Amino acid sequence: MIFAKKILTTLLMIFGLNVSTASADESAELVVEGQPILTKTKAPSHMENIDEVRSGWTFRIKETQALQMDDFENPGMIFVDKGIDLWNKVEGSKNKSCASCHGDASEFKGLRTIMPKWNVSAGALWSMEDHVNNCRTEQMGAEPLKWGKAPMDSIVALIGLQSRGMTMSVKIDGDVQPMWELGKELFYTRVGQLDMSCANCHEDNYGVMIRADHLSQGQINGFPTYRLKNAKLNSIHARFKGCMKNIRATPYKVGGDEFRALELYVASRGNGLSAETPSVRN
Ligand code: HEC
Ligand code: HEC
Numbered sequence: 001m002i003f004a005k006k007i008l009t010t011l012l013m014i015f016g017l018n019v020s021t022a023s024a025d026e027s028a029e030l031v032v033e034g035q036p037i038l039t040k041t042k043a044p045s046h047m048e049n050i051d052e053v054r055s056g057w058t059f060r061i062k063e064t065q066a067l068q069m070d071d072f073e074n075p076g077m078i079f080v081d082k083g084i085d086l087w088n089k090v091e092g093s094k095n096k097s098c099a100s101c102h103g104d105a106s107e108f109k110g111l112r113t114i115m116p117k118w119n120v121s122a123g124a125l126w127s128m129e130d131h132v133n134n135c136r137t138e139q140m141g142a143e144p145l146k147w148g149k150a151p152m153d154s155i156v157a158l159i160g161l162q163s164r165g166m167t168m169s170v171k172i173d174g175d176v177q178p179m180w181e182l183g184k185e186l187f188y189t190r191v192g193q194l195d196m197s198c199a200n201c202h203e204d205n206y207g208v209m210i211r212a213d214h215l216s217q218g219q220i221n222g223f224p225t226y227r228l229k230n231a232k233l234n235s236i237h238a239r240f241k242g243c244m245k246n247i248r249a250t251p252y253k254v255g256g257d258e259f260r261a262l263e264l265y266v267a268s269r270g271n272g273l274s275a276e277t278p279s280v281r282n
Contacts, residue, residue, distance in 0.1 A: 030057055030276075033071055035165045041272040046172065049203055055273055056216040056225075056281055059206070064228065068280040076157060076226035076278030079150065079233045083158030086151055092142030098155075101139065105158050112163035112275045116264050118175040125179045125260050127236070128156045147255045153233040157224045160277030168221050168275055170267045179257075183265025186258055192249025198262075201243075213282065218243075220263065221270040222279025229282060236263050 030037040039055035047053070057065060067073045087098045087105060102108070112128070119126040122134075132155055133144040145152040172180045187198045202218030209215070224233040234242075237254040240262055244251040252258035 028058065028062075028065055030055070030065070030069065032069055032164065032276075037165055037276055038167070038272075038274040039276075044268065044271040047269060049199075050217070050269075053219065053270060053273055054206075054217055055221060055270075055276060055279075056219055057222065057276065057279060059214040059216040060281060061214075064280060064282055068276070074226065074278065074280055075231070076224070076233060076280060079154040079224075079226070080158050080161055080278060082150070083154035083156075086155050087158060092136065092140035094139070094141040096140045098135065101135075106162050108159045109162045110166055112160040112277060113166050113168050114170055116176075116260060116267065117171060125176055125264060127255075127260060127263060128159060129235075129255065132156065132159075148235045148238040150232060153224045153235050156235065157233055157278045160224065160275065163275040164277060165274050168267065168270045168273050170264060170271060172264070172268045176264060179261045180264050180268065182258070183261035183263070186252075186262050187265055192244065192247040194247040194249075196247045198243070198266075217269070218266065219270040219273065220266050221273045222276035222281070224277065225279040225281050227281050233278060236266075 030039050037055075037057075039058050040052055043050045043053045057068060067075070071077050084105070090097045090100075098105075116125050116127045118124075119130070122130075124130075126134075129145075129147050129152055132152065136142040137144055145155070190197045190200070198218060201215055206215050206217045220236050220239075223236045223239070225239070226232070227234050235254075237259045240259055241251040241254060252262075
């Protein structure tokens, strides 16, 4: 671990970044619209190197934290509104909207906390995006939406919001186990010119400052997340892609098996935290 920290510090200095340690507001508590959100809890038993898991929210500066505490301030909610419009929009050869079959999105209360999950008929691990597109193509006769673009992210955020405050609890055994194992392996595999793994930053060095960025545990309980940096919602796979680019690695394919596996494994590292969708980060 000390070795890893040394590598990190050296590499970041080579690449011209400042590394220092600073403490976050450890005592801050997240309450959204009167609802308490659990941002710290005992790590799930499968995690060997971390005792406590923490939401990315606990690592953000006060001003960023505040944006997530009030739905009128949370810019992610603008996209949720767009998601509602899309939810009600009739599209495709069958003249249906999501609402035609599902009523309002609250039907999916709790779903976000168990995603990604095994889909029996497809015989595959499915992310939320897969469900949306499967319904669009099979149930509506409409075009699939592109992963990582505003319409898809908005509808995924609308569905995710229904579970806000509920406990993340993805399943990691049974049919999904091989994918979980793959995700775990990928999380610890060093890649790219910087020869780093997700764990080097998000497990060995969370709490360290990289430029103005306070390194978190890389949790996904708040996704899709609104980022101040690009002023839009960011999907889970888009975030993974960004992190891989930062270490000068060739990112895996958005919607491909590696990112699906990684999504499951990373989600399982957040089991016990509350769903926070849509979260706000820098
Ligand atoms: C060089 C260090 C580094 C590596 C390696 C790295 N990341 Fe990150 N990651 C960051 C930084 C910096 C941020 C922004 C601050 C934060 O939330 O940690 C970030 C943010 C994230 C977030 C958003 C967390 C939130 O609360 O919104 C996720 C998820 C994430 N990373 C996953 C990954 C995964 C998966 C990998 C491996 C494929 C990875 N990262 C590799 C530096 C890294
Ligand atoms: C014609 C009816 C119909 C329409 C229209 C429809 N769905 Fe579905 N949806 C279903 C059925 C039936 C299922 C369960 C079987 C399946 O997964 O295909 C389902 C499943 C889902 C699930 C997974 C639920 C779970 O618990 O696993 C999600 C998420 C979903 N739909 C979202 C949407 C969204 C978003 C839209 C609009 C883009 C939409 N659906 C449009 C009928 C529909």
